[in-house]
Amino acid sequence: xxxxxxxxxxxxxxxxxxxxxxxxxxxxxxxxxxxxxxxxxxxxxxxxxxxxxxxxxxxxxxxxxxxxxxxxxxxxxxxxxxxxxxxxxxxxxxxxxxxxxxxxxxxxxxxxxxxxxxxxxxxxxxxxxxxxxxxxxxxxxxxxxxxxxxxxxxxxxxxxxxxxxxxxxxxxxxxxxxxxxxxxxxxxxxxxxxxxxxxxxxxxxxxxxxxxxxxxxxxxxxxxxxxxxxxxxxxxxxxxxxxxxxxxxxxxxxxxxxxxxxxxxxxxxxxxxxxxxxxxxxxxxxxxxxxxxxxxxxxxxxxxxxxxxxxxxxxxxxxxxxxxxxxxxxxxxxxxxxxxxxxxxxxxxxxxxxxxxxxxxxxxxxx
Amino acid sequence: xxxxxxxxxxxxxxxxxxxxxxxxxxxxxxxxxxxxxxxxxxxxxxxxxxxxxxxxxxxxxxxxxxxxxxxxxxxxxxxxxxxxxxxxxxxxxxxxxxxxxxxxxxxxxxxxxxxxxxxxxxxxxxxxxxxxxxxxxxxxxxxxxxxxxxxxxxxxxxxxxxxxxxxxxxxxxxxxxxxxxxxxxxxxxxxxxxxxxxxxxxxxxxxxxxxxxxxxxxxxxxxxxxxxxxxxxxxxxxxxxxxxxxxxxxxxxxxxxxxxxxxxxxxxxxxxxxxxxxxxxxxxxxxxxxxxxxxxxxxxxxxxxxxxxxxxxxxxxxxxxxxxxxxxxxxxxxxxxxxxxxxxxxxxxxxxxxxxxxxxxxxxxxxxx
Numbered sequence: 138x139x140x141x142x143x144x145x146x147x148x149x150x151x152x153x154x155x156x157x158x159x160x161x162x163x164x165x166x167x168x169x170x171x172x173x174x175x176x177x178x179x180x181x182x183x184x185x186x187x188x189x190x191x192x193x194x195x196x197x198x199x200x201x202x203x204x205x206x207x208x209x210x211x212x213x214x215x216x217x218x219x220x221x222x223x224x225x226x227x228x229x230x231x232x233x234x235x236x237x238x239x240x241x242x243x244x245x246x247x248x249x250x251x252x253x254x255x256x257x258x259x260x261x262x263x264x265x266x267x268x269x270x271x272x273x274x275x276x277x278x279x280x281x282x283x284x285x286x287x288x289x290x291x292x293x294x295x296x297x298x299x300x301x302x303x304x305x306x307x308x309x310x311x312x313x314x315x316x317x318x319x320x321x322x323x324x325x326x327x328x329x330x331x332x333x334x335x336x337x338x339x340x341x342x343x344x345x346x347x348x349x350x351x352x353x354x355x356x357x358x359x360x361x362x363x364x365x366x367x368x369x370x371x372x373x374x375x376x377x378x379x380x381x382x383x384x385x386x387x388x389x390x391x392x393x394x395x396x397x398x399x400x401x402x403x404x405x406x407x408x409x410x411x412x413x414x415x416x417x418x419x420x421x422x423x424x425x426x427x428x429x430x431x432x433x434x435x436x437x438x439x440x441x442x443x444x445x446x447x448x449x450x451x452x453x454x455x456x457x458x459x460x461x462x463x464x465x466x467x468x469x470x471x472x473x474x475x476x477x478x479x480x481x482x483x484x485x486x487x488x489x490x491x492x493x494x495x496x497x498x499x500x501x502x503x504x
Numbered sequence: 505x506x507x508x509x510x511x512x513x514x515x516x517x518x519x520x521x522x523x524x525x526x527x528x529x530x531x532x533x534x535x536x537x538x539x540x541x542x543x544x545x546x547x548x549x550x551x552x553x554x555x556x557x558x559x560x561x562x563x564x565x566x567x568x569x570x571x572x573x574x575x576x577x578x579x580x581x582x583x584x585x586x587x588x589x590x591x592x593x594x595x596x597x598x599x600x601x602x603x604x605x606x607x608x609x610x611x612x613x614x615x616x617x618x619x620x621x622x623x624x625x626x627x628x629x630x631x632x633x634x635x636x637x638x639x640x641x642x643x644x645x646x647x648x649x650x651x652x653x654x655x656x657x658x659x660x661x662x663x664x665x666x667x668x669x670x671x672x673x674x675x676x677x678x679x680x681x682x683x684x685x686x687x688x689x690x691x692x693x694x695x696x697x698x699x700x701x702x703x704x705x706x707x708x709x710x711x712x713x714x715x716x717x718x719x720x721x722x723x724x725x726x727x728x729x730x731x732x733x734x735x736x737x738x739x740x741x742x743x744x745x746x747x748x749x750x751x752x753x754x755x756x757x758x759x760x761x762x763x764x765x766x767x768x769x770x771x772x773x774x775x776x777x778x779x780x781x782x783x784x785x786x787x788x789x790x791x792x793x794x795x796x797x798x799x800x801x802x803x804x805x806x807x808x809x810x811x812x813x814x815x816x817x818x819x820x821x822x823x824x825x826x827x828x829x830x831x832x833x834x835x836x837x838x839x840x841x842x843x844x845x846x847x848x849x850x851x852x853x854x855x856x857x858x859x860x861x862x863x864x865x866x867x868x869x870x871x872x873x
Contacts, residue, residue: 174669175637175639175667176637302539302694303696304734304735307739307740311811311812311814311823314814315811315812318843319843329667329668330668331668331669332668332816335814335815355815355816355817356815356817359818370669371817373668373669373672375669444676444680445679447675447700447702448700448720449697449700449701450696450700450720450724450736451737451792454701476680476683
């Protein structure tokens with residue numbers, strides 16, 4: 138296994154700057170996810186690590202060794218993409234053994250290794266079957282096992298499970314995570330699905346437009362996003378944002394959204410005392426921290442108009458319009474309301490995040 | 505309003521759709537939900553009239569549609585491979601159905617602008633389809649289908665190629681747009697969140713056959729069989745193999761591969777009395793209907809071995825092994841288990857679904873049931 142270090146890596150396709158000066162250190166045995174929307178540069182970055190793309194400028198090192206000019210097959214990386222092409226004439230055992238045999242390891246090692254990988258993936262009783270006698274889910278597990286059996290320095294996965302149906306995807310996710318725990322490989326996993334990144338990774342590099350916006354543990358990027366892009370990208374349903382003006386009113390610190398005034402949350406007050414709060418503030422609040430009621434009450438005092446209610450089985454999401462701004466709220470399971478119905482909201486101040494409206498940066502990180 | 509009566513479609517020896525009988529009411533949003541290859545698109549194409557049933561009939565407002573070509577059915581459709589007019593701009597693609605029906609110029613401009621705004625493609629109006637990403641093309645196709653008024657809208661996986669975030673947003677927009685138009689919609693998908701969020705009723709199909717049809721709430725909480733139970737819900741339902749035993753007059757389920765005995769409820773006993781012992785029993789566990797704790801207590805008395813914990817920010821998902829069975833439960837974000845820790849589950853009878861030979865026998869009791 139190896140650590141992977143990227144220093145100021147650029148990738149240009151003609152005039153298009155797909156990756157713009159990315160620097161990142163991935164520790165030995167770490168599971169790092171590259172997360173971002175289509176076109177953010179995550180796949181290009183991974184392909185440069187694999188050697189499938191030339192590096193325009195900057196350096197990539199494995200365990201300190203510069204690999205910019207090393208051929209892909211000499212980098213000893215394993216790749217797992219969407220399709221797991223298995224050798225149809227070989228049984229599962231031989232499919233798993235093949236990469237080991239071709240790298241000329243001794244016979245004893247091969248059998249032990251194959252059984253180790255099969256054990257973790259729980260495909261031991263499938264070892265004598267041919268791929269055509271496997272379900273597609275089983276084939277995927279074998280494909281994953283084959284990529285792993287060689288003990289690569291780095292294991293690179295590019296959206297390997299996005300095309301699977303829910304059942305297969307959730308199961309594969311658990312196996313990939315378990316594989317990492319048991320085998321301790323350095324894994325780099327590219328995805329646009331934030332739930333996948335959160336579920337699997339030790340740390341996540343959130344990317345947008347060729348840049349890394351934030352690198353952190355799933356907890357860090359979820360609870361302490363450094364800017365509005367990360368805050369809005371991580372978490373489903375996504376964070377709500379309200380554009381506010383910060384004011385002092387008779388000694389109180391308030392946020393004003395189109396005439397609706399709210400007390401500054403306690404952590405915001407501390408920032409305000411230090412003069413760290415700009416005039417225009419973006420307030421972010423997650424759907425789980427807004428309470429909704431069909432009637433006005435002591436707590437539910439903010440009126441809003443229902444846009445749509447989506448009951449999802451184990452969660453219900455209500456989208457409402459507050460003074461023209463759309464908010465999504467995770468409600469009680471059996472909450473129901475009609476479009477255009479008036480409902481009453483309570484916002485939890487302890488979970489309000491504050492961002493500079495001009496730069497998008499989280500205020501707590503500026504101070 | 506739209507009715508399929510015993511519709512079957514055979515392609516040579518392959519039976520793509522088998523004896524399907526479904527109705528869609530006026531102004532209903534019906535979702536046809538099933539895995540790849542279930543026959544959903546084939547069904548939609550027969551409703552559209554681009555494919556003819558081998559047997560059975562499609563009726564619209566009581567009249568058979570046999571012999572009525574697609575262009576006379578007043579159904580607006582979007583299929584998974586969108587067929588945009590490649591020589592026309594996005595604006596012209598969206599405007600086309602309106603222009604073809606003689607809408608006045610400024611009405612067309614207004615409706616196109618409104619639709620483009622909802623689908624977040626306003627800056628793309630001048631582009632040709634060849635210069636759009638897959639997700640952008642898909643939205644244009646959806647817009648083109650929804651822009652005009654039609655008797656029925658037929659949507660085949662209309663948002664499947666969008667990024668997760670955009671897809672969730674478009675799902676809400678689609679629901680609101682159709683509610684606003686009071687549209688009659690038949691929407692095909694393999695995405696369970698779409699099926700749950702959008703439908704008035706959902707028809708679950710597998711291998712060409714109808715597995716269950718009903719309001720999403722009912723299909724989710726009271727699935728008629730294992731297939732439906734396992735296919736709706738994220739994370740999907742976990743199944744546990746059990747053996748039935750009569751323990752000195754007490755009816756119990758023994759979890760195979762463990763020493764755990766669970767009481768079998770009255771519905772199970774009544775089922776056995778009525779129909780005899782089935783070949784197999786399986787318990788269904790929904791991740792959100794069952795709780796787990798790190799130490800044994802009165803209710804949490806079934807031990808499992810922690811396989812993996814996934815942290816999702818707002819909640820965690822624990823996968824635990826019970827014998828050879830893998831069971832997933834949702835836990836609060838503060839609760840994590842290390843691999844091979846013992847996790848104690850509450851598998852009280854009122855939290856479980858019971859299936860006999862794949863058919864539902866009992867469901868968790870909910871308030872109001």
